[in-house]
Amino acid sequence: MRRKASITLLSVGHACVDVYQGAVASLIPFLVAERGYGYAAAAGVVLAASLLSSVAQPLFGALTDRRPVPFLLPAATLLAGLGIALSATGGSYALTLVCVAVSGAGVAAYHPESARVARLAGGGSHSAMGWFALGGNVGFALAPLLVTAVVGTGGLGWTPLLVLPALVGAALNLTALRAPEQRRHLAGTAPPAGADDTASFLRLSLAVVCRSVVFTGLSSFLSLYAAQRLGGGTAAGTAALFVLYLGGAAGSVLGGRLAGRWDRVTVCRWSYLLSVAAVAGVVWVPGPALYLCVALTSAGLYVPFSLQVTLGQDYLPSRVGTAGGVTLGLTVSVGGLASPLIGRVADATSLRTALAPLVLMPVLSWLLLRTLPEPAGPGGRAEAPAAVAQRAVPKS
Structure with missing residues (x-):
């Protein structure tokens, strides 16, 4: 299978998985409306989706460092979809937490191996990884539209229909993995090249955690915040969430292109500086300009996204599965741990007051x-993609 075809299938499959990361935040307004959840209870749902995922992703990353496990891609996709599909079928808060946690486990299983597979399939190209990340961001962007179309029409009882993207994604991942030449390529092993730079990897990971706190905090409460600030109810909130996720799609592609002109660290630093002003605009700029600030925030946070994945793999060339699990999964999920705190502050004061500290997070990322x-x-601009692909294969 040609490289572009493989990346296309994997990218669309990635979209089908990340629909379920975006679906958790998209379900919050409906859970608040139908079940009367407060901010803290709503944040608990986000935490449940993030907590198990945070713990599991390094474990799956370590597994993929020992041997390739490409079958995780379709299996994890189905698990992520099943959890969300069952999350609101009963009235129990505990059952909702368990189901979204199961979905989070599916997301955790998917990302470390998918990062390894995508980098191999793309020959180590920054642009290829950008397109793969774009798939996930498109999934995020489509989540509020999909959830609103389904749950807004039939209520929470219609959530089982949300399993459909998982069925599509599993089929696409199987198609990509079952091509004979792709199976031979992904099953190969090669010794790692270069020494691990653990100190730099830890600093990068902390920067991604700060980014994740901003993004998860906004995605959890932006829909409610936009409805308060602009009026228009659920429609205004859904539109704001869609802009947040869609801007990330553009940012991912732009990040891969910018890395072709400047080094990745420089691109990431400037992106986080942009994010500081953009997040401040989301919190304090009045009126419809909120949507512009949301779009700039999303682009600023997502330009570094795929670049940080390849940076992490290059800092840990002997453990690319672990690196992918941390930068693509763990640090992203850890952001959900801050959501209950934001919710408690919002219950005690106001949502604007609770969101204001998020402005500091991109500053910390820039400093790191x-x-x-x-x-x-491998990811250096001077090195050929073929060399990257050879080095990106984890040890057996």
């Missing part, structure tokens, strides 16, 4: 990246 070195290894 300010002196971070650009790796000289």
Whole structure:
């Protein structure tokens, strides 16, 4: 299977998985409306989706470092979809928490191996990884539209219909993985090249955690916040969430292109500086300009997204599965741990007051990246993609 065809299938499959990450936040307004949840209870749903995923992703990353497990891609896709499909079928808060946690486990199983497979399929190209990340962001963007179309029409009792993207995604991932030449390529092993730079990897991971706190905090409460600020109820909130996720899609592609001109660390630093002003605009700029600030925030947070994945793999060339699990999964999920705190502050004060501290998070990311070195290894601009692909295969 040609490289572009493989990346296309994997990217669309990624979209079908990340629909379920976006679906958790998209379900919040409906859970608040139909079940009367407060901010803290709503944040608990986000936490349940993030907590198990946070714990499991490094474990799955370590597994993929020992041996390739591409079958996780379709299996994890189905698990993620099943959890969300069952999350609101009963009236029990505990059952909702369990189901979204199961979905989070599916997401956790998917991302480390998918990052390895996508980098191999793309030959180590930054642009290919950008397109793969774009797929996930498109899934995020489609989540509020899908949830609103289904749950807004039939109520929470219609959530089982949300399993459909998982069925499509599993089929696409199987198609990509079952091509004979792709099976031979993904099953190969090669010794890692270069020494691990654990200190730089830890600093990068902390920067991604700060980014995740911003993105997860906004995605959890932006729909409610936009409805308060602009009026228009659920429609205004859904539109704001859609802009947040769609801007991420554009940012991912732009990040891959910018990395072709400047090194990845520089691109990430400037993106986080942009995010500081954009997040401040989301919190304090009045009127419909909120949507513009949301779009700039999303682009600023997502330009570094795929670049941080390849940076992490280059800092840990002997453990690319673990690196992918952390940068693509764990640090993203950890952001959900801050959601209950934001919810409690919002219950005690106001949603604007609770969101205001998020402005500081991109500043911390910039500080962590300010002196971070650009790796000289596989992802370096001077090295050929073929060399990247050879080195990106984890040890057996």
